Amino acid sequence: MSDSVAVSPRQAAHCSVRLPNGMAVDSLGVDDTLMVYRDIFEDDCYRRGGVAIHDGDCILDVGANTGLFILYLNSILADARVYAFEPLPATFQVLSRNIERHNHLTVSLFNVGLSQSAGRAAFTYYPRMSNASTMFPDESSRAALMGRDYILQRFRTLPRPWAALLSLCPSWIRVALAERVRKYYLKKHKVTCGLTTLSGVLRKHGICRVDLLKVDAEQSEQSILAGLDDEDWPKIRQVVIEVHGGDEAIRDMRRSLHRRGFQTAVESNPTFPSLSLLYGVRPDDSPRN
Template sequence: MQKLNLPNNLEIYCLGKEETEYIYQEIFIEQQYLQHGITINDGDCIVDVGANIGLFSIFLSQLHKSLKILAFEPVQPIFEVLQANVNLHSLDNISLQNYGLGSENISETVFTFYPNMAGNSTTRPLEKLAQREVMDQALNQDMVEYLFQSQEVKGEIKTLSSVINSLAIESIDLLKIDVEGEEYEVLRGINQDDWTKIKQIVLEVHDVEDRISQIKTLLESQNFQIIVEHNNLIPPTLKIFNLYAVRN
């Protein structure tokens, strides 16, 4: 864990400087999660799935002081940095959950943890091969090897509906999902009775095995209006998109 001062003078704990600066650009400068009709209002309940070190939750807390944010991060070394950042900025509106969300409750599963690009940590390391091929062409080999250093860690998965039930969540004003390939599984973990509680969704989609089509079909069946666009900070050869869904 290291401390970093971001360009807006925000002090932050992080694991990898390079990735943290990229995420800062994505969240604070381009505000990619607040586009295409996604709105945040005072008093909203935000569910941040794949919170990583907490930049999105911190960004929202700076915009609105009265938000209730539930931040989910299953990888223990990343969760410790998330916890340190919440404590550093005394953000008592953020409730931290040290587990991930998926299609079923799993007491123990294996994550591939990348210490130098923690936000890419995943249960689907094979999907990272395409990303590595692109980075091999853009970066020197030493940097690629540095970024892709990895280790396996164990973590817990729960369904969103089980969390809604256990925490007595009445409404989710924004469901943000960035889970490196498990985004469809997170949505599958929502029971039919709970869908009406969710007003807006923004998620990063890794379009492998027709994942965008699956997600669009599911969300359209739940009466969401959808916009999909490629993440402009990522090379077009990588099929990584942002999907915005607002309830009709």
Template sequence: MGLHLIEMEEGFSCYASGEFEARFIYQEIFKDNNYDQPGLPEAPFTIDVGANIGLFSLYMKQKYPAARIIAFEPAPENYQALRQNLELHQVGDVTVYPYAVGSEAREATFTYYPAMPGNSTLHPEEKALQKRLMGERLGEEAATDLFQATTITVKVDRLSRFLAEQHPGVTSIDLLKIDVEGAELEVLRGIDDADWAKVQNVLLEVNNADGALAQVEALLREKGLTVASEPVPLMWEELELYYVTAHR
């Protein structure tokens, strides 16, 4: 399929492999402001876990030009698109790592969907319901095309390892954004207590099909954060997708 330049609207283009999904995510972030977090400082230190093609990072730099961002994206094609989009929009102060983030350092099998790269995952079993619903609503042929997959081996490491070795001077994590298609708890469990004390705001998307929402909420409250959850708008109710926000 390959990367190609897509014009989202006049004045904003980006590189992506899957146009259908890229337009959906652009609407979600830039138009519907679903990722907007009030009360951030003028130069927020932001961590973007599951950065995909970089639309959230671009949104943060557009809204907060002085923001410092570290972004993680393990899929090589997404990583390339992310780097090209940062260059296209002449964005600086974004450090990108070609890693997945988890609870321990390891290598893992990663399922990549070129037509829907934002759905790529360490947990492909969680996509069975979504594929079935797409088949019912969009047709089996369309669902099969969208979920054509390849598997790759990716590096996984703990977020606290990157903070300790690459960003030791960080004293406040103003926003931690996580969108990792089923690996949310693994990301959260890879953060040391000393780093949790720095975290001021968390925004993540979680699939509750296996009861993960309650576990995520409990962990965040255990770390001293006030937590709220709401269904992701414009998504099929059966998918049980939720936005979780947490504030210190």
């Protein structure tokens, strides 16, 4: 099932979460897990923009996190080959447990990140918001403002009587509380993780065709794709990439994919305007061997 790199012996703090579909999964945080579940299972975010997923596909899951995309693939496929990459040891431990409990596909797990070159790098790990862990943390005032605005929006969705009580507070109190919540969730640790490249993975495992390359790696998307050599791009048939950086980053990434022969589509994240999912499909795609 897994030919992964060994993980740290220290156990990650985790909990069990019952998903809306009834499946019980290991999790590093309930809110994180349910948010990702909605995106993948309910919104079907990886089968949009012309992207199709079929039995027999070879799929690369870059930024596998705790494994919900792989569990989704298990719900729609009888057979597939999946290579999944998650660099953070604590997250990888939870990913491994979820795949052991719920997987029937051929899955290889790798406790390593992908980048433009092999080696090691420092990651910022957020134990209370593992989905935001990254090599490139955005600690700008703009990012802090967006985080506070998101939390203020969430205040309005709290159950009674909390939403009503908060609405009665002066705005400066709500803002101060939102900032405390933001800092609580963004408590961070520095973790050094191993890195390899996409082309290195393709060569090592003899992969001649990738039916779907899924990249959700928190601002590392450019460096990940830079690790794919020119001669290997024709092996990639479809891509779904979470792109950070707003309209300019999307334009640059779309131009890059167009040069590689992909047709593209974009869906913006209504909650986080700086995030979008970019879909790329080759119009001349041929049947799998």
